[in-house]
Amino acid sequence: MKAPRIHVAADYAVGDDVVLSEGPAHHVARVLRLAEGASLELFDGVGREARAVITEASRKRVVVCIEAVAAGSGESPLAVHLGQAISKGERMDYAIQKAVELGVAAITPLYTERGDVRLKGERAARKLAHWQAVVVSACEQCGRATLPPVYPPVGLADWLTDRDEALRLVLHPGAAGALEPREAPASVALLIGPEGGLAEAEVEAARGVGFTPLALGPRVLRTETAPVVALSLLQFRFGDL
Template sequence: MAVAFTGPRIHVAAALVAGGDVVLPEGPARHVGRVLRLKVGDALTLFDGQGCEAAAELVEVERKQVMARVIEVRAGRAESTLAVHLGQAISKGDRMDYAIQKSVELGVAAITPLYTEHGDVRLKGEREAKKLAHWQAVAVSACEQCGRASVPVVHAPMVLGDWLAAREEPLRLVLHPGTPGILERVESVTAASVLIGPEGGLSPREIEGAEAAGFAALTLGPRILRTETAPVVALTLLQQRFGDM
């Protein structure tokens, strides 16, 4: 009889082995025991962030520890056939969280926050490390919600020029007014990179740098989109044209 992969989805940084026990991290354990009030025997789905998910059941629900037993392990089934690396100019507050969350839901493979000329956020040292950990947690939470078993890496913030120099994807797009129809002119790709500028837009010099790095302009119509809306629209178009949407 097939095992049902049901219940809340929880990310655990641990090997998933059928018959093995997994102690849930503090946050998820608190959510399972105190918020959802699940009990021993209740089902949940675990995923390791590396592509595997497991049907499991709770075997211990105590104040200090919540433990689940793995019943069956399988490869995740929600990964896109199109690997997109998103270069997202850093924006303030919830806008960056929104861009990361929705990009993960739309199947993005990796995200790099970018420092740009018109961007008004500059992070250093401990502040940057804390913000990066927060963004990665946003990506994990999005995977729990949308059913992915692989957690996209949120890379450390980079200067735009360094990110452009590292790009090797066969399709490279920058959101900027240009010649319509770039997606229709490409027959098939399995990997792409997308550059989203800040609220104030990319500078002419940055656009020139992107074009020199092989980026083509992707036009999203006559309206100017917010920096957190743009990746949602761009990724939707890419998934519909080349991915699994």
């Protein structure tokens, strides 16, 4: 049986003891109900993994001993920055989860003209923390050792201003173009709009800073489905699928 895989932000060194923080400790001791002697796989979120064994497990404290350390091997050679229009509830969680599983390098939630979600103050902070937890869970499941950042939500215009990726794509059902053959780019910016789609002015603003409109076939995809299809296509063409 494969050892459970858990994110633990720590400096890993063979032979060191690591005291798990409250969240991972609760998961190990109370959810998984693991005892002393059980094996764990840890990852630090910045590219390293460790094999560990539990040396102490109680309701208040879990300690593991690091047995081996290695570089993570789950990262794609293609760095995709996903600009995803914010959608409600589980739709956004699904988009983030699947983007992480498909190797995305960074995610920025976006406010767009037709998007109906606006976050402020404490609500925005809670939502960002929730999305970051979705990333952690997805990395635990899919084998990545690096946590792709979820940046604080920004307006589309601000996100477009900062783009310098080698290939920039905006999904647009009315686009005539498909993904053209080319050498694999070092980086990609992928823009996905809300349920009602991006406004024409937003598509033109993206075109103005080097984005190419891209259609994903004759059917209109939901906003949470679009990143799954687009990232799969990009990873198949340029990445590691």
